[in-house]
Amino acid sequence: MSYQNILEEIDESILTITINRPKKLNALNRDTIQELHEAFKAARDNDDVKVIILTGSGEKAFVAGADISEFADFSPKEGKKLAAEGQEKLFDYVANFPKPVIAAVNGFALGGGLELAMAAHFRIASDNAKMGLPEVSLGVIPGYGGTQRLPQLVGKGRAMEMIMTAGMIDANQALQYNLVNHVTDLDELLEFANGIAHKIMKNSMVAISAAIKSINANYEAGKNGFETEIEAFGRAFGTEDFKEGTSAFLNKRKADFPGK
Structure with missing residues (x-):
């Protein structure tokens, strides 16, 4: 299938999905969320795909957040619908995906980007990665599962601090917080993720x-x-x-x- 905002590559039963909006630092908009849903849905039905690696294009960002320009003038009703549809189509869909999903976090993973990484089954970060949920600095809260998954991963107190301050943490702090499983050099990130994927595929x-x-x-x-x-x-x-x-x-x- 041809996509406008994502790239796909299958190699030895490992599907790498790359969010490809480099001019927007791979920010999530409705079209990208829909394409990701379609890609994951196709992967679910493809017996040749055993493990999915999710990453962003370029060296600067995994996903720098949601595309704010799309919802800046939304009403409360529209905002609720936006969150509900996003959860159903992508974030909950990834979290409950029956095949392993590894997030290879390259660069910024902010807002919806960190929420997407947290929806994956586990995360590997490049050493230049920075993560955070800055939504309260915009007068809103994380709406794609951030208030639920972040405390599950890092604990209530750390999640409260990260969300309340709208601050970022670096890769090593994310490792200390158990937000990511491993930290590696940027140029070795996908190779490292593939190595883990191959270990997974030796099993049932x-x-x-x-x-x-x-x-x-x-x-x-x-x-x-x-x-x-x-x-x-x-x-x-x-x-x-x-x-x-x-x-x-x-x-x-x-x-x-x-x-x-």
């Missing part, structure tokens, strides 16, 4: 999908994560991947998971 993608769902259940209101885990654990015994994995272990050979 069926089991990984179930694990993603079980982990997420712990953070969803009204759901018992332990019950979700028990159900998923039981279902795993009926999969071909389980039969292959246990057989390979008992016969001291490398597993070749069929993905079923």
Whole structure:
């Protein structure tokens, strides 16, 4: 599929999606959110795709925020609709995606950009990355999950400070806060992310999908994560991947998971 604001590349079952609006520092607008939704939806149905790496074009920004010019004159009703649609189409969609999503954060990840990175299953940052949620400096609050996912990752106190001050933290501070898993040189960022993706793909993608769902259940209101885990654990015994994995272990050979 042809896109105007994103680029796609598949290599060895790893799909790299690059947000490509360099003149706008890859800021998210409605069209970009829609294209990202379509790209993720297609990846969900593509058996050749096992892991997604999400990044931004250039060296300056992953995503520098939302495109403010699009909603500066919105009414309260329009603002609520904007947040709800964005959550459904992209941020919640990525967070609950059944295949691993790695955010490779190059440069600025601010506002909606950090919210998108936090929606990914985990994050790797370049050493020049800077992250923050500056929405209160515009008289608004994070509306794409920032007030929920940031405290889950860094703790309530740090999230309160970051949001209230509208300040930025650098990559090393993000690592200290557990906001990112790794920090690497900018020119090694995608290679590092690909290395982790290859480690992931050695395992059962069926089991990984179930694990993603079980982990997420712990953070969803009204759901018992332990019950979700028990159900998923039981279902795993009926999969071909389980039969292959246990057989390979008992016969001291490398597993070749069929993905079923």
